[in-house]
Amino acid sequence: MKKRIGISYTRTLFENYWNWFTPADLGNDVELMELSFEKNNTGDIYQCDGFILTGGVDVHPSFYKGKADYNNSPDAHQAERDVFEAKIYNYSQLHKLPVLGICRGMQLINVLQGGKLIQDLDNGNERHKKEESDKEHPIIAEKDSLLYTIAGSIRGHINSAHHQAIDPNGIGSNLKVNAYDDDDERIIEGLEFANKTNKGFMLCVQWHPERIKEKEHNPFSEKLKKQFLTAIKETNMKKIVIINPATEEIIAEVNEDTRESLHSKLISLRVAQPAWHEIALADRVKALNSFAALLEKNIEQLAAVLTAEVGKPLQQSRNEINGARARIQWLTDNAAKYLSDEIMSSGDGMEEKISYEPLGVVCNISAWNYPYLVGVNVFVPALLAGNTVMYKPSEYSTLTGLQIERLLKEAGMPEDVFQVAIGGKETGETLLELPFDGYFFTGSYKTGKYIYEKVAPKMVPCQCELGGKDPLYVADDIKDIKAVAAGTADGAFYNNGQSCCAVERIYVHEKVYDEYVSEFVKEVKSWKIGLPTEVGVYIGPLSRKDQLSVLEKQVTDAAYKGATVLAGGNKMKTKGYYFEPTVLANVDHNMSVMKDESFGPVIGIMKVKNDEEAIQLMQDTEYGLTASVYSAERKRAENILQQINAGTGYWNCCDRVSAALPWSGRKHSGFGATLSHIGLRAFTRPKGYHLRG
Numbered sequence: 001m002k003k004r005i006g007i008s009y010t011r012t013l014f015e016n017y018w019n020w021f022t023p024a025d026l027g028n029d030v031e032l033m034e035l036s037f038e039k040n041n042t043g044d045i046y047q048c049d050g051f052i053l054t055g056g057v058d059v060h061p062s063f064y065k066g067k068a069d070y071n072n073s074p075d076a077h078q079a080e081r082d083v084f085e086a087k088i089y090n091y092s093q094l095h096k097l098p099v100l101g102i103c104r105g106m107q108l109i110n111v112l113q114g115g116k117l118i119q120d121l122d123n124g125n126e127r128h129k130k131e132e133s134d135k136e137h138p139i140i141a142e143k144d145s146l147l148y149t150i151a152g153s154i155r156g157h158i159n160s161a162h163h164q165a166i167d168p169n170g171i172g173s174n175l176k177v178n179a180y181d182d183d184d185e186r187i188i189e190g191l192e193f194a195n196k197t198n199k200g201f202m203l204c205v206q207w208h209p210e211r212i213k214e215k216e217h218n219p220f221s222e223k224l225k226k227q228f229l230t231a232i233k234e235t236n237m238k239k240i241v242i243i244n245p246a247t248e249e250i251i252a253e254v255n256e257d258t259r260e261s262l263h264s265k266l267i268s269l270r271v272a273q274p275a276w277h278e279i280a281l282a283d284r285v286k287a288l289n290s291f292a293a294l295l296e297k298n299i300e301q302l303a304a305v306l307t308a309e310v311g312k313p314l315q316q317s318r319n320e321i322n323g324a325r326a327r328i329q330w331l332t333d334n335a336a337k338y339l340s341d342e343i344m345s346s347g348d349g350m351e352e353k354i355s356y357e358p359l360g361v362v363c364n365i366s367a368w369n370y371p372y373l374v375g376v377n378v379f380v381p382a383l384l385a386g387n388t389v390m391y392k393p394s395e396y397s398t399l400t401g402l403q404i405e406r407l408l409k410e411a412g413m414p415e416d417v418f419q420v421a422i423g424g425k426e427t428g429e430t431l432l433e434l435p436f437d438g439y440f441f442t443g444s445y446k447t448g449k450y451i452y453e454k455v456a457p458k459m460v461p462c463q464c465e466l467g468g469k470d471p472l473y474v475a476d477d478i479k480d481i482k483a484v485a486a487g488t489a490d491g492a493f494y495n496n497g498q499s500c501c502a503v504e505r506i507y508v509h510e511k512v513y514d515e516y517v518s519e520f521v522k523e524v525k526s527w528k529i530g531l532p533t534e535v536g537v538y539i540g541p542l543s544r545k546d547q548l549s550v551l552e553k554q555v556t557d558a559a560y561k562g563a564t565v566l567a568g569g570n571k572m573k574t575k576g577y578y579f580e581p582t583v584l585a586n587v588d589h590n591m592s593v594m595k596d597e598s599f600g601p602v603i604g605i606m607k608v609k610n611d612e613e614a615i616q617l618m619q620d621t622e623y624g625l626t627a628s629v630y631s632a633e634r635k636r637a638e639n640i641l642q643q644i645n646a647g648t649g650y651w652n653c654c655d656r657v658s659a660a661l662p663w664s665g666r667k668h669s670g671f672g673a674t675l676s677h678i679g680l681r682a683f684t685r686p687k688g689y690h691l692r693g
């Protein structure tokens with residue numbers, strides 16, 4: 001695995017920083033990555049093992065309460081660059097990753113450590129400010145400094161191109177000066193941590209080692225670079241390797257969070273929560289509506305990322321993002337109605353009211369199959385209600401999780417109100433140990449049960465949206481068998497069957513069975529299978545490689561016990577995690593395919609004699625998420641659905657979710673609800689007020 005150096009983009013001479021690292025420096029084990037405030041590629045910060053904060057335009061004076069108007073001030077500051085680079089620096093400190101601050105980079109670090117800058121070096125400008133070329137002058141390094149240890153010399157000869165500088169009376173906390181101008185002790189030429197215990201490599205220089213003349217022979221350039229590279233190679237971040245399931249290529253390697261970084265994120269969420277709750281609900285609504293607008297604006301780029309990491313066809317990625325926008329709209333439209341205080345009665349000098357208080361800091365451990373939809377179901381109402389949120393995307397949808405974070409912040413969400421926890425099972429385990437005020441989980445029954453048990457002693461709310469084995473019944477009175485077959489096949493195979501509410505088993509009345517099955521198979525065989533980025537592809541790869549063998553086992557088990565394979569049945573022999581869309585007939589409940597969640601493109605279809613047999617089979621499951629009935633008669637369908645122990649009932653439709661209705665499982669499909677007014681209030685604690693006066 002290569003180590004990555006993130007270099008912050010500057011509009012002035014960026015190539016000098018890039019080219020400072022020669023092919024010999026980098027070898028086969030280090031590479032460079034551009035981190036650009038213009039592109040706002042914050043997600044890439046998480047892929048780096050160390051950083052160079054480069055030179056360029058002055059830091060915005062508002063960052064250190066400086067005077068806005070001063071000699072030599074630039075035509076325009078780049079406050080967005082300051083904000084972006086602050087994220088880089090904070091990230092480096094969270095994970096103790098190496099940082100080299102050059103010129104402006106040093107000034108920014110001083111400011112971020114609470115220090116100040118002076119705007120002009122007054123007479124010193126003669127000696128320091130770049131004109132046609134950099135000025136050059138000697139410096140004196142401090143003897144007990146890291147700089148001296150690295151450069152191996154007290155005196156150095158460096159270049160200078162600045163007029164803004166570190167305020168000698170405003171050196172940031174835990175920073176110390178490691179070099180001065182040899183002529184003027186007031187001019188600070190370098191900074192480093194005063195107390196280096198529990199800190200990563202960090203060195204700041206006011207000069208430009210990347211472009212100094214004869215830099216290869218100047219220890220204040222070459223030795224600094226070499227030491228920085230050594231520090232990069234010594235880093236040891238655990239990474240999630242993200243693989244495109246269609247091509248099996250590695251598309252990213254993202255640093256996982258550590259116990260320590262998660263703990264610090266929790267603290268910042270806790271500190272930020274009261275202020276977030278204090279602001280008017282209308283402002284929280286506004287921020288989330290801006291987030292929805294950004295989803296719309298960036299839809300192509302977001303869909304491309306989603307498709308690359310989970311493999312769903314590009315159009316289905318766009319559909320998901322649009323679906324998420326629609327849900328946000330409903331939630332924000334209804335937030336005031338359901339989250340405001342409710343006066344229950346008043347009169348005779350007594351008012352009784354309910355106030356919906358936020359839980360505090362909530363933890364959302366999420367799944368990969370619809371990262372936008374299942375994410376939005378939780379973090380949007382949680383934020384609307386005034387909570388701060390630790391969002392753990394699945395390790396299989398990490399990049400999308402980072403896009404969500406980027407856009408929420410771009411939408412105006414305060415920095416510490418929403419944090420992403422990066423990692424898999426181990427990261428999840430750590431979150432369970434930390435003291436959150438509520439846990440909201442979406443994922444498998446196995447993990448849900450574990451989480452519920454683990455969280456129980458904390459006595460905080462815990463909600464689980466889990467898997468399903470959702471049944472669908474086709475009654476004998478349906479009119480258009482072809483249309484029903486096509487619609488229900490979509491319900492089973494959309495997103496490659498990787499939906500919690502995908503149709504997982506079908507029961508068909510014997511009178512219409514043959515025709516339905518024939519139309520169903522025709523529909524399935526008409527689909528285009530291929531690269532998810534290709535137009536018209538309906539079946540792409542599965543998101544997870546290990547699911548291929550789960551499906552293989554289910555099909556083999558069914559065939560062994562007498563099922564007929566009417567379509568598909570095998571793993572595909574192409575690159576990528578492809579499984580043929582598979583239709584099985586002559587199935588029964590002794591087969592795993594009719595009992596255990598498939599979560600893939602496999603469906604069993606079973607003939608039934610009447611509604612009673614259908615009900616008995618639909619009920620024969622440990623799950624209880626959704627159930628569906630296709631019939632010409634609403635009453636007949638509702639009568640059947642009332643007898644099924646599931647959180648959602650569908651008549652003449654399936655595999656759909658509405659923001660206005662509760663999304664809720666029963667039995668092994670979980671408990672609690674997201675969406676609807678119930679889901680909005682799920683992130684609150686009611687307080688009853690009895691107010692006399």
Ligand code: NAD
Nearest residue numbers: 366367368394424425428429443444447465466467468500
């Ligand atoms: P999963 O249970 O494997 O993982 C879900 C999340 O839990 C991931 O973020 C994972 O990293 C984390 N996790 C795993 N082990 C953990 C542990 N020991 N402690 C803490 N966290 C842990 O599920 P998945 O494969 O991501 O998702 C697929 C499942 O989710 C399917 O069963 C599907 O039906 C279900 N699902 C349900 C809904 C719903 O709304 N009911 C929606 C989407 C998906």
